[in-house]
Every structure is written in C-alpha cells, then in structure tokens.
Amino acid sequence: MYALVFNKNGMENLKYTEYKDPSVNDNEVLIKVRIAGVNLVDYFTVVSMNVNPIPHIPGVEFAGEVIKTGKNVKSVKEGDKVTIYGRIFDGNCDMCMMGYETLCRNGGRIGVNTTGGFAEYVSIEEKYVFKLPENYSWELGSSMTVAALTAYHALKEAQLRLSDTLVVFGASGNTGMFLVQLGKKFGAKVIAVSRKQWLTDFGADMIVGYEDVYEKVKDFTNGKMADVIINSLGKEFWDKSFSVVGVKGKIVTFGTLTGAEIKLNLNQLYNKHISILGTNRGNRKDFLELLDVCRDCKVRTWKKYSLENGIEALNSLSANDRDGRIFIVV
Template sequence: MKALLVRKPYGEENVGISEVPDPVPQKDEIVVKVLYAGLNPIDINVVRNKTVYGLKPDPHIPGSEISGVAETSGKNIKKGDRVLLYPRWFDGTCKYCAGGKEYLCLNGGIFGVLTNGGYCEKISVPEKMLLKIPDGVNIEDAVSIPVGGLTALHALNRTAASSGQKLLVYGASGNTGLFATILGKYRGMEVFAVTTKEWVKKYGASSVYPHDKIPADLKADLVINSLGGDLFAESLDHVGLGGKIATFGVFNGANVQVNLAKIYTQELEIIGTTGGTVAEMKALIGLMQEQSIRLPTDKVFGIDHLKEAIQAYSGRTNGRILLRVQ
C-alpha cells in the first residue's frame, strides 16, 4: 500500500510517498480503508520531530485523526461501516483504564506518535478503538472529532463548564478552538473568541477579538488556551476571580512566565487536560448527529501534498485543512 513517510532529519523536506506492506490484522483488530485524515499541531510536530511524547518508529507514518471504511468485520463493527479512530492506544487493564481514563493508559500512547499513524491507505487497529459514523454525519466533518473535537469536549468537561458562564477561547478559528466555541455555545455559555476571523461568530461566538484587542475589563469564568507561549501568560489577565484556565497545547511555546501572586490571590485554577475518553467521543458523535453540526473546511489536499498542506495550515482563513487519502 501507499503511505506517507517522514525520515531523519525530519521536517517537511523529508516526507514522501513510499510503498509499504499492507497491515496484517492481529486478534480483535479491524482493517480500515483510510479516506480522510486531519492535520493538527500534533501531526505537524511529528513531521518536525518536535512532539513532547517522543517518536517511533523511524521512518514514521504520521496521522492521528482518521476516518474511513471498515474492510473486515468484528463483534460490533461490520465490513462497510464508516468509522472513526479513537486516537489513543490503551490496554484496558492499567489503573487509569480501570478508572475510566484510558487516554492516560500507562501502556498506551497517541496513535501516529508512539506508533505509525494513518497517512496511508490502510490501518489495522483493535476494534475497541473504532466508533461508527452514524447516518447524517458527513465523513469530512467526522474526521475532526477524534482530536479537535474530543480535546475541546474533554477540556470543557474537566473544567465543569456550564450554562451562564463566560468562556474566552484563544485560537477560536483553529481545530480545537472552533469546537470549544461550538460546544460552549451549546452548553449555554457566553463565548468570546480570540481570533481575527469574524466568521467564527456563525459558530457561537458573541464577540471576536484579536489577542491584543481584548477589552481589559473582559474577565471570563473559563479561558481555554491551546496555544501556550506568551499568549498563555497574557490570557491569565482575562480570568475572573476564582476562574479557571485550561491548557492542552504548546504550539507557540512550552515555557512561559506567570505571576504566581495573581494565581493565589485571585484563587485561579490552571487545569491541564489532554485527549478524552471513548465515551466522550461517542457522545460527541451523537451530538454532531443530533444537532446537525457542520464544520468549515478551507482546503483538502492529497497525502502526497503534505508540505503544501502544512503551509496552508498557518495561513488558512476559512476552516480546517484536511488530507484526502483515497
């Protein structure tokens, strides 16, 4: 089968299409024909070998966010079903799996980082990592659920986000930011978007601000900041008394300086959040179907044009960048 491989010394200049063996399914695994794949910061960092998790094997097939069609059958997934991949390996036996936190599995990891990913024609994965895409959900929209959507939903759940609260979302036109905006509005929150893209208002934001134009008196119950870097320290200025800030990304940098006095005198909470559970992903799929949620797509590239896709990612203006595998 065809697969996109990145090789040492990594980077966009060292990716290319290669012929690799078809996957051989192990016990309880399903073979999936990959149709679409998302492009997220985690995938870009894999290509550049800059993940915080480490990377193997080498050469490496990136791709953590996958939708496709089952080519074999299992107990619940049948051949021909449209499916989404839950992007975390988990054994179901460690203390975190037993506690309902399979995304923290001691013996697991992120699909496409600690194992080869889905920028290829076929994958073989345990059936427990696959969820059906129901009728009424577009497969192009569905592919944004496993990383962008699940991460945002889990962050809202972890912070107990609720109706009537003010939510400030940094990077609101990005993958996770847009989902946080949509889901925050659905929960009855008043959503303020930090972005230069006015179209985000169509997805639930009441106001849109560039990061340097946020009103000084805007204080939120919850700030979601997936960017890190200097914008993280800046965003603390907009957390209200007793409020929370959720962090799950460092695309702008992992090291920041913060005013600890502000955190303890105002009783602010900094909450780290990552991934999400299979149950949360299933719930989000159901919500997408129930609410007929559609997502904007800016451009779709073939996997043989990953370099161009990454270039377009930083300059996108109207939604997601997707990869069409076949």
C-alpha cells in the same frame, strides 16, 4: 498500497511511496481511509518525535470505511463508516481503571506509536474503532479524534456550567472552532478571541481581537470577567488570558504553540482563587458522548490535498493565510 512514509525524522525524509498492505488479525479492523485531518502533531511526528514502527506512516486523525474485520470483531462490520479513538491504552493501569484512558501509564497515540492514517489503508484494533452516526460528513468524522475530543474534554474538566462566560483564545483553530460550538452546547456565553468573523456562524456571542480583549471582556461581563479561559496557544497570550479570568475562574491549557515557559503572578492567583488546569485529548466515555453531541457541529475547511500531495498539506500548516482545517483526501 500508497502512503506517506519516513525512515528518519525530517520533512525532507517524508515520501509518498508504496508500502506493504496491512494485515488483519482476529481482533482488528481494516479501514479504507477516506479523509485525514492535518494537525501540528503530525508535523512534529515527522520532524522530531520518537515513533514506532520504522519506516513510519504518520496521521493521528482520520475516518474511513470498514473493508474487513477479524473473526472476533463485533462492534463494526464491512461497509460501516468509522472514526477512531486515537489514544492507545492497556485497560489495566490505575488511570484506565479510573476511566482516564487518555492518561494510560503504558499508552501512546495512533499515528505516533503505531502506523497512522496518511495511507490508503490502516489496520487497527477493534477497541479504537467507532461507528459514525448517520449524516456525519467525512470532514466532521475525521475531526473527532483530536480537534473535537480535545475541546470537549477540556470543557468537561473545567466543569463549564450553564450561563458561564467562556473565552477561547485561538478560536478559529482546529480545536478552537469546536470549543466555540461545544461551549454553546454547554449553555455558556462564548467570547471568541480571533479576527475571523465567520465564528458568529459557529455560535460565538462576541468576537474580539487580541489587542482589546481585556476591555471587551470586562464590558461584556459588567466587570466580573470570565469563568473559564481556554488558552491552547501558550506563552505569547498567557498574560492576556490571565487578565480576563474572574474570581473563582479557571484557565485551561493544552498547547504551547508560542512557547511553554510563563511568568505567574501568585498574588493574583490566590487572591482571586484562580485554578489552572492542564488537559490532553479525552477519554473513551468523552468520545462516545461527543459522537452523539456533535451531530450538528460544523467544520470550516480551508484546503484539501490528495495523499500524493500530503507533504504540501503538512507544510501548509504554517501558512499565514490559513483559514480553517486542512485535510488529506485519500
């Protein structure tokens, strides 16, 4: 088969090349990859992360068709359209026992700690493979693993409630577009911090720019400010995030794109009873719920690349005019 492969870190070392066909043991599923979502984690997998195995195929988010199953596999069959739960877990540690596979003490990530989906075929243990509901597009199916699950888990952990006001920074990004849609499904009023007007079609009640977010949120909430803030962008927008959270509000973060080190005003934190919450991906229970909840979710696609041009797809993550998701079509 053909795949994107590297022997050591660095984009200059990523090649489109032939790679050995994956084998299938009794508990595994062989998937013909149809489409893969491109994420920043894929870029960092190539340039800086410790990975396994070497040579390595990246790709943490993908969907495809079942080609073959091991003799013990029961949940899917040949021809099924599937996606994957991307967190590796052992099922035995205290976090797994609590239902938090995403925090498994001995866990990892498919595409980082195992072979990923930037390939024609991939073999994966059955417990990570989930059949897609009817009418799922390939683009939506391949967005469940990271973009949608990260958003859904964050909103659940924040305990977003009916009629809450949710403010999403980076609302047009991979996770942002799902935060907007899922926030509406939770029954919240959603303010998208972005310059992209197409977010109204994704359910945003209001779209505001970064420069006047405080004034707009204050007017929208009659001075109460927001109940839940999602800031997946990091340091550069921390002060703006903190400025719009209301009494007993929550700030949720799962990204540090613009930096990780921030200054915190403890007086404001405790006087307003603000909670700061870190989240990461999601649990298998979340994933099952999400596959049902997100049947009518939308995905905005910016560009699609062939597997042969997958290196260009990764490099395009930094494009200033990026406006939607990037996919590799296999």
